[in-house]
Amino acid sequence: MAVTTSPERDTVATPVQRALKEGFYAGAIALGLFVLFIGLKTGQNISNELVVTTRWILLAGVVIATAVGRFLYVAYALPFMASQKIANVATGVLPDSLASRFFRFPAFVVAAVVAVILIAGGSYLTPVLGPFFGDFARSLRALSIVYALACAIYYFRAFIHANFTKLGITVLVLYPIVVVAILSLMSWSVVAGLQGSLKWVDNFGIQILIYVMLAWGLNIVVGLAGLLDLGYVAFYALGAYSYALLATHFGLSFWILLPTAGAMAALWGVLLGFPVLRLRGDYLAIVTLAFGEIIRLVLINWREVTNGSAGISGIPKVSFFGLMSFNVSDSNYIAKVLGIAQSGAYYKIFLYYLILGLCLLTAFVTIRLRRLPVGRAWEALREDEIACRSLGINTTTTKLTAFATGAMFGGFAGSFFAARQGFVSPESFVFLESAIILAIVVLGGMGSLVGIAVAALVMIGGTEALRELDFLKKGLTWGDTTIIPGFGPDFTPELYRMLLFGMAMVIVMLWKPRGFVGSREPTAFLKVRRAVSSSFTKEGHG
Amino acid sequence: MNASTPMNNAILQVEHLSMKFGGLVAIGDLSFTAKRGEITALIGPNGAGKTTVFNCITGFYKPSEGMITLNRADGSSFLLERLPNHEIPARAKVARTFQNIRLFSGMTLLENLLVAQHNKLMKASGYTVLGLLGFSGYRKVEAESVELAKHWLEKADLVDRADDPAGDLPYGAQRRLEIARAMCTGPELLCLDEPAAGLNPKESAALNELLMDIKNTSGTSILLIEHDMSVVMQISDHVVVLEYGRKISDGNPQSVRTDPRVIAAYLGVDDEEVETVLIEVGDENVIEQLDTGPDAAHGPGTSSSFLAGPVTDTVGHSEGERVTVSKGASKAAQVDARASATPRKPSERATAKPAGKPPTAKPRGGRK
Known part of the structure; x- marks a missing residue:
């Protein structure tokens, strides 16, 4: 052999040696990247002059953390993960899982x-x-x-995996009760418990469930029928304004206006559906996006009706089917009827169960529709439109029903949103909302209700949880001495949520390209129901 | 051509069908009849317009000219060129398969066959409303549909894999599934676009069996595009041969097999080889005629015939002799030209001469 091997090649670097090298490189790269981002900070002083403050300590901390992290990962984590995959020679079994x-x-x-x-x-x-x-x-x-x-x-x-749906519904039903019970126990006061539950029930519970419902509605259009809809928030807005306008002007009840708002949104779904039926893929996405913007601009500019950017306020609350009201001044206020203490939490808990009911309705209808011919036709349309037509399926009406059904649930969610907020304005219906809803559907796995619910929990719950990160402002303190300085009282972690949102999406898409639940549950089976792997299902092309 | 065929006997009548894409004539004045209960094969070289004929029959294209009549067993008849795409399978009961298989790959085999029964199930579910409310009538019809799907899965030998995704099947099984899916629509005419393409001899034999079974037991007539001559010759009752959008032969498999024009068109042979092939076939009459003097100058050019305009370009000359004007690449026309024994005057040759270049035996590219 005439090949001469270099002496370095013969010696295999030990993990620690390699880790030292890679840790050093990682630290150097981090230094190069962050010297301007973190090391220097520009601001202005009292006389409006530009001043540069240096933050070398923080920079050093970040660089050292990066280098040490890389060192530990290469030196210990990688060999450990490799050893997890090696079976024991004697017994032939893999080591116990982590x-x-x-x-x-x-x-x-x-x-x-x-x-x-x-x-x-x-x-x-x-x-x-x-x-x-x-x-x-x-x-x-x-x-x-x-x-x-x-x-x-x-x-x-194993039990949780097998009964995920039942357990999930049970947890959701018990959630407000448990929250109130725990908070009451902690403070030994039911009133304080109710007051404390507001944040948990309203900010987390209701907020997440609204997005679950919206994402399940959009799932019909995008996940089942494969029609990429970037303007879904338009139907949400239509539902919200339908309730807001009809309730404030005509004093109609929520229970009449809920189906009305749904029907109104469905009608607009059909009206949007007609012109875009011929479009597919990117073109469909652009037109639906434009539709969303048109609705928003109409809401802003049609001042006589919608009150423009100022929005509509004073939207009436939902009543408990007309039997009990949640307005303190009313004679049939819930606390008076039931003889309990006054609290704003009753309304929020009621709203929580209302949106939970609407969500379950959406899930029930979606599951039912999937097993009916129309649902199968939607999925077939996603798989292959031409084959659908060759089998005598009217693709026009099939697409329109998908648009209308999805829009209807958007309308329901919208009217609920208006009732919950008591105020609607075009600000709430910007494109970002559509993008978030679509992101939830894609992240959860198109077509999968459970995956989408989990995705909504992660995305919306995660952004809400960012509001709770007060320790980032204070930093870590030991008594009176500060160990790690915080970012100061001006720091607002929730402003970083879009950044984290994006990072989370990139990571999930790398780890699970078809979303949390990529497999598809068949709607009928002869012998055994086997989930269809995501490698066979298609995303649809318009 | 077969306009005189009794209505009840012909399931499909194609009359003077033309399909033009801009200046390109994909089908020119095609007429043929498919008889009820028979397997009619539509054959021809690549780019002959066979799939275009299928697309016209099944409503994916609207033909430029012509009439396609479908007569159902109950006596009703439909003009397919006037029906919307999705109503052709639904009302006229014409089902089709595709050259490149179009299954719902992410759905199970059973679901594929249930989607095929969409219209029946839709009606049973009260256009979704009654089904959504859980009426029992729908469940009964759905059980029947599953039974029908099972029946066709058994026929296609796929019942063991009923709960697997369609995309997971091997190629031959996907072909059979596509036929089973088409049969689940309850068609009277089944149009198969190259069902044997890509199959090995064993699978091809199984396909023949399936098609014969469909023909004999379900009373469905079959219209078939096929390149695999073993399939065509074994199972078809009637063969129509296309070349560059024109019909060049029509008859039973034996007569078509020996038609020199078909051989020339199909094999795309050289001038000298045409003769060889004809000798092999044993058509002495044609050989004699060929001997009378083909002339290279009058031979075909390189241009494709479908660029040369409709068939009316074939002009009758003053002497009563028909000369095909610039029917460039058509091998069948070439044989025709040779078969017409009349010698031509040089002046006429000049007018009729296309951009002369000896034809080659290369397979012709073209529209597919």
């Missing part, structure tokens, strides 16, 4: 005991342990609760 080693039963018992003790003695923590160790104990309590719950989920994962 999760089963992490969730040990004795540890679970310890965590549960710690959690119970600390919860029971919750009110004595600070007096007994002092402020610093009291905080520490509370963190420990939170950690042990999380660990115990994670263990329970891990042990029952």
